[in-house]
Amino acid sequence: MSAPVGTRQTPEDQAEYHTWTGKARGWLLRRLPADKLLPEDQPSYVASWIYVFGMGAIVSLVFILVSGVVLSLNGPSWYHVSGLGHFVNSVHLWSVELFFMTMVIHLWGKYWMAAWRGGRTLTWITGMGAFLVSIVTAFTGYLLQTNFDSQWIAFEGKDALNSAGIGAWFNVANLGQIFMFHIILLPVAVGAVVALHVVLVRMHGVVPPLEAAESDAQLQPGANTESTEAGR
Amino acid sequence: MSTATARKAPRGQDSDSLARRPWKGKVREYDLFKELTVALVVVGLITLTLSAVLGSPDEPSVTLKSWATAAPADFVATATAELGGTSETAGYGPPYNSTPDATQKIGAFDPQSFSGVQLPIDTAKDLVLDPLSTLNSPPTELADWTSATDTQRADWTTAYTDALGKAKDNDPANVATGDYGPVPALTDSLLTMAKQGALDGVLQAKDQFYNFDYTRGTLFLGDGSYFPDLATAAHLTGDQWGMMNETGNTPGQSWLWLFSFWYQVEPFVSAPNADLLVVLLMLLLSVLLTLVPLIPGLRDIPRWIPVHRLIWRDYYERR
Numbered sequence: 001m002s003a004p005v006g007t008r009q010t011p012e013d014q015a016e017y018h019t020w021t022g023k024a025r026g027w028l029l030r031r032l033p034a035d036k037l038l039p040e041d042q043p044s045y046v047a048s049w050i051y052v053f054g055m056g057a058i059v060s061l062v063f064i065l066v067s068g069v070v071l072s073l074n075g076p077s078w079y080h081v082s083g084l085g086h087f088v089n090s091v092h093l094w095s096v097e098l099f100f101m102t103m104v105i106h107l108w109g110k111y112w113m114a115a116w117r118g119g120r121t122l123t124w125i126t127g128m129g130a131f132l133v134s135i136v137t138a139f140t141g142y143l144l145q146t147n148f149d150s151q152w153i154a155f156e157g158k159d160a161l162n163s164a165g166i167g168a169w170f171n172v173a174n175l176g177q178i179f180m181f182h183i184i185l186l187p188v189a190v191g192a193v194v195a196l197h198v199v200l201v202r203m204h205g206v207v208p209p210l211e212a213a214e215s216d217a218q219l220q221p222g223a224n225t226e227s228t229e230a231g232r
Numbered sequence: 233m234s235t236a237t238a239r240k241a242p243r244g245q246d247s248d249s250l251a252r253r254p255w256k257g258k259v260r261e262y263d264l265f266k267e268l269t270v271a272l273v274v275v276g277l278i279t280l281t282l283s284a285v286l287g288s289p290d291e292p293s294v295t296l297k298s299w300a301t302a303a304p305a306d307f308v309a310t311a312t313a314e315l316g317g318t319s320e321t322a323g324y325g326p327p328y329n330s331t332p333d334a335t336q337k338i339g340a341f342d343p344q345s346f347s348g349v350q351l352p353i354d355t356a357k358d359l360v361l362d363p364l365s366t367l368n369s370p371p372t373e374l375a376d377w378t379s380a381t382d383t384q385r386a387d388w389t390t391a392y393t394d395a396l397g398k399a400k401d402n403d404p405a406n407v408a409t410g411d412y413g414p415v416p417a418l419t420d421s422l423l424t425m426a427k428q429g430a431l432d433g434v435l436q437a438k439d440q441f442y443n444f445d446y447t448r449g450t451l452f453l454g455d456g457s458y459f460p461d462l463a464t465a466a467h468l469t470g471d472q473w474g475m476m477n478e479t480g481n482t483p484g485q486s487w488l489w490l491f492s493f494w495y496q497v498e499p500f501v502s503a504p505n506a507d508l509l510v511v512l513l514m515l516l517l518s519v520l521l522t523l524v525p526l527i528p529g530l531r532d533i534p535r536w537i538p539v540h541r542l543i544w545r546d547y548y549e550r551r
Contacts, residue, residue: 038264038265039262039264040261040262040263041259041260041261041262042259042260042262043255043257043258043259043260044257044258044259044260044547045544045546045547046260046262047260047546047547048543048544048545048546050543052267052271055267055268055271056271056275058268058271059268059271059272059275059276060275060279062272063275063276063279079290080290086287086288086290087283087284087287089288089290090282090283090284090286090287090288091279091280091283092288093283093288093482094278094279094282094283094286094288095275095279097282097483097486098275098278098279100486100487104487109543111524111534112534112537112539112540112543113534113540113543113544114531114534114535114540116524116525116531117248117251118248118250118251118252118253119251119252120251120525121525121526124522124524124525125522125523125525128518128521128522129522132518132522135485135487135488138485138487139485139488142484142485145290146293147289147290147291147292147293147479148291148292148293148294148462148466148479149289149291149468149478149479149484150293151293151294151450151453151459152459152462152463152466152468152474154446154450155450155451155453155454155459156463156468156469156470156474156475157475159507160507160510160511162324162326162327162344162347162507163335163336163343163344163505163507163508163511164343164344164507164508164511165326165343165344165345165346165347166343166347167327167347167350167351168327168347168350168351169350171351171445171447173445173446173447173450173451174444174445174446174447175444175445175446176444176445177444177445179444205254205255207251208250208251208255209540209543209544209547209548210534210535210538210540210544211540211548212250212547213250214250216257216547216551217550217551218257218258218547218550218551219250219256219257219258220257
């Protein structure tokens with residue numbers, strides 16, 4: 001059954017959606033309206049340095065992807081013979097180091113905030129998913145260095161993978177296999193999980209403080225002239 | 233906060249109900265795109281500065297040629313072990329071969345065997361005999377080896393291995409006279425082939441123009457002492473926290489610290505199935521951390537140890 005052509009439909013009115021596409025759009029718009037996706041304000045408690053590390057991880061990922069694209073366009077051995085290539089390789093390395101540093105601080109910050117409260121379990125799980133997939137991605141990157149370090153990591157790393165029975169399909173000494181994992185499969189996985197994580201953060205909002213209560217001053221309208229009252 | 237004790241609902245429940253609905257209290261101005269831009273500039277400056285000042289390590293790879301040239305005695309001893317089927321690779325088990333009782337397992341749980349021999353490697357054939365047969369003039373001793381019985385071959389390689397161990401500097405030139413059959417000639421030919429650089433190409437190419445697979449060369453290198461000794465000198469071996477180290481002074485995969493940690497302590501250090509134990513333990517810990525929100529006790533620790541008082545200090549001061 002389809003809606004009449006030209007009928008104007010509003011996100012708020014589910015009854016007006018008749019197609020799968022329309023219902024999916026309504027579902028998305030109800031859960032992630034524009035003011036949640038791109039907010040101009042945040043709750044007053046979002047006032048700590050701990051909040052910058054999530055953004056730090058995302059921005060580090062941007063530098064990883066940009067430097068990684070340049071490296072992949074020139075091939076895995078380019079950086080051995082080019083000064084520019086070596087610099088881009090260094091940018092790739094250090095943005096990875098910053099990525100993990102900021103992500104781990106973000107992770108433990110969220111742990112101590114018990115940030116999974118209030119229906120945010122999936123947000124935590126996707127964040128952990130991003131962390132774990134990133135570790136595998138970084139491992140494949142170290143295997144792609146095509147130098148002594150990657151040689152040794154391949155030799156040493158095979159034992160854990162073989163003991164788990166996956167060494168043939170994740171063969172650390174097979175450069176072609178690892179290359180595909182590192183530049184296609186795993187980056188897509190990291191990107192997808194991080195994107196889902198960010199969307200969930202925006203959908204659910206930043207978790208309020210532990211022990212926060214309805215009687216707190218910041219939940220009483222007009223009590224704080226420095227802040228603007230939430231309009232939602 | 234002392235006022236919390238007077239509330240009707242327990243503090244935790246009140247907090248959780250607040251967390252479930254959109255925030256109705258005070259807000260502060262927040263510019264997502266501005267934060268993104270500032271973060272790009274700050275992280276960009278830090279990354280570019282670290283890259284320009286500290287760079288990145290790039291220790292050249294080891295080749296079979298460089299190994300044969302730098303440590304010919306070790307190369308010959310390793311080639312003899314590959315020929316005799318006594319090297320680490322020869323006795324590894326799946327996925328390279330089906331050596332009995334070689335796998336790491338816990339009771340009947342044996343995923344290494346479940347995977348089967350997916351990357352078959354016959355060390356004598358793949359690492360020694362086949363490469364020698366690609367030479368323009370293959371050593372005539374290949375025929376002697378081929379026509380000998382398994383017992384005869386084992387006797388030759390065992391005798392030659394013992395003789396190499398007793399020779400001055402383990403140098404094949406100093407080996408005492410004995411019945412080693414074609415083994416000295418075969419391993420010497422392979423040494424020459426490696427020194428000339430031909431063995432690297434033959435092992436990698438497998439009679440094909442294109443190849444991406446370095447499994448056989450990597451395993452051959454690892455069966456010797458030269459390659460692992462270089463790794464030890466660079467603090468890269470498993471018992472040196474090597475999994476998280478990088479050559480030189482550059483930080484490596486420091487996020488693998490816990491994975492590396494287990495290899496430093498008992499019972500893992502002396503366990504014959506340490507790799508499997510560590511993999512399973514890390515899988516378990518990863519699942520636990522991922523499912524923390526669902527696990528009573530683990531999810532309550534942040535309430536018991538109030539680190540959040542520091543994070544939301546400003547909020548609590550203005551309650």
